[in-house]
Structures are given as C-alpha cells and as structure tokens.
C-alpha cells in the first residue's frame with residue numbers, strides 16, 4: 001500500500017478570544033492518498049476552513065495547536081512535520097509549493113494593483129529557479145489550459161477585469177502552475193452560477209487526473225461532493241463524525257448528522273417536496289455539548305449515553321468510519 005500524501009493525526013485547534021479559548025477542531029484524524037480527492041463537508045462554522053488552513057500553517061496568530069496534533073506531509077520520500085515549520089522560509093516548502101489553496105472568493109486572493117500574469121510569474125519564481133521568460137510561458141499555457149480565451153492578452157489584465165467565472169479559472173491556473181502535490185479547494189464554486197460551477201468542477205477533475213495530484217475539496221454541499229470526491233469526511237462542530245467512500249457515505253450513511261444532511265438535499269424525482277434542513281441550531285463552540293457533540297440536534301438520540309459519553313470511532317471491514325453510539329450499541333449487546 002502506498003503511504004498517504006498527508007496524514008492528519010489528533011488535530012486539535014483552539015483560538016484565543018476575548019470570551020476565552022474556542023475549540024474549532026477537536027481530535028480530527030484523516031489521510032489523503034496520492035491522487036485521491038477527499039471531500040470535507042459540514043455546515044457553516046463546523047471547522048472545515050481552519051482544518052484546511054492548518055495543513056498550510058495559515059491560521060491566524062490567535063490559533064493554539066494542541067501539542068498532540070500531528071500533520072505529516074510526504075514528498076520525494078521525505079516526511080515533513082508541518083506543524084513544526086516555524087520560519088517563513090521553511091513554510092514556503094508547503095505554501096504554494098507542495099500545497100496550493102483556492103479560496104471561495106478569488107478576488108481576495110489576487111492583489112488588485114498587480115496584473116494576473118505578474119502574480120502568476122512571481123509565484124513560480126518563488127518556488128523554482130526558472131527564468132522569467134519560462135515562468136511567463138508556463139503561466140500563459142496554464143491560463144489557456146483552464147479555458148481562458150486569448151490568454152496572452154488576459155495575462156496582462158487585472159483581477160477586476162475578469163468576470164467571476166474567469167477569475168475562478170485564473171485562480172485555479174495560478175494554484176496549479178507550481179504543480180502542487182495537494183490542492184486545497186475551499187468552496188471553490190459556491191460564488192458561481194450553476195453552469196459555470198459544473199464547468200469548473202469538470203476542469204478540476206481533468207487537471208487533477210492529468211497532474212496526478214490530490215485534492216481536499218471543501219463544501220457544505222453533499223451533492224457537489226458526490227460529483228467530485230473519492231472519499232468523504234463529514235464534520236460537525238469541529239469533530240469528524242463519519243468518513244468513508246462517496247458510495248458508502250451517500251448510499252449507507254452511518255451517522256444521524258450525515259443522514260440529516262442528505263435529507264436536506266433537494267430530491268430530483270420530486271422537486272415540489274419541501275427542503276428539510278437539519279433541525280435546530282449549531283451550538284456555540286464556546287459551549288460545546290457534553291458526550292456526543294451532535295446530541296442537542298440528533299433525531300435518533302438513544303438516551304443518557306449520548307449526553308454523557310463521547311462515542312468512539314468504529315470502523316467496519318470496508319473502512320467506513322463513524323463516531324456514534326448507535327454503531328457500537330450492537331457490538332456491546
């Protein structure tokens with residue numbers, strides 16, 4: 001078996017705030033294999049973006065990593081202990097080098113007063129010793145590759161001169177031009193209309209196959225995950241509650257929260273049916289529920305055990321993993 005490209009083990013991340021320490025990620029573990037697309041889903045505030053940013057050490061200065069947390073990146077037969085990279089020079093190995101990230105709002109990722117092309121060239125020069133002429137050539141090639149017409153002209157333009165869809169494509173071109181091993185796509189399509197969304201997803205799938213890179217694809221939409229990912233990790237209030245292949249999680253969801261998310265999707269065979277969002281509100285991260293974090297909203301609550309005991313992770317023979325007392329109840333009785 002090949003080693004994972006990246007392994008996250010017992011990641012716990014808190015933020016110092018005026019109200020006290022807020023736990024945003026709690027004891028999260030997952031691997032991403034080379035060439036694999038892992039989807040990370042969960043409602044707003046569940047900790048998807050801060051988990052992704054941890055992989056690149058991009059969280060704000062008020063972040064506090066629990067000492068037991070480990071993130072190991074394997075590149076060129078070398079193991080990099082990501083959370084130990086303190087100096088900016090060391091962090092460059094990962095940021096925009098081995099790992100690239102595309103954000104929800106591409107406008108925020110481009111400097112407004114520097115042309116798209118100059119930003120792409122600069123990024124390439126930071127991560128390699130190629131000439132400026134070669135960096136220009138690669139950048140224009142990448143703009144062409146992501147379907148931007150007249151790439152040599154577009155190369156000289158500024159982010160505000162691009163439409164939303166074109167900006168998103170330019171950001172993908174910039175993220176992929178350094179040929180990262182891992183691409184983190186944080187809600188890369190939510191700001192786009194449905195047709196362009198589908199095109200961008202197709203484009204990412206093609207490029208990933210061509211460059212054989214892994215992707216961490218973040219969204220709150222399980223429908224998008226079904227189209228893009230190999231495996232899915234479902235996050236709730238900073239915890240991973242279920243992990244499995246797309247087929248396992250969508251066809252036989254094991255966690256009541258995942259079942260709730262799936263129920264909230266529009267039914268294609270009955271478009272008149274009302275949408276049923278997961279009932280209740282996400283608790284404040286400052287006041288995390290005892291026992292199972294989902295117990296205040298769970299429709300399948302089985303009693304005091306849910307309120308008092310944190311459910312273990314249990315895995316079936318096909319590596320479908322879940323953290324819920326329902327899964328272990330059968331084993332105990």
Ligand SMILES: Nc1ncnc2c1ncn2[C@@H]1O[C@H](COP(=O)(O)OP(=O)(O)OP(=O)(O)O)[C@@H](O)[C@H]1O
Nearest residue numbers: 015017024043044045046047048049050051060285
């Ligand atoms: N710098 C920070 N200081 C304090 N709290 C923070 C900070 N950054 C993130 N958080 C908190 O961490 C939690 C997780 O945030 P995160 O942005 O990862 O959510 P998300 O799952 O990406 O949500 P969304 O779908 O809305 O993007 C939230 O409660 C958020 O308020």
Ligand code: SF4
Nearest residue numbers: 292295298306324325
């Ligand atoms: S442990 Fe209990 S409360 Fe939590 S998801 Fe399972 S059944 Fe629901």
Ligand SMILES: [Mg+2]
Nearest residue numbers: 048049050186
């Ligand atoms: Mg987010």
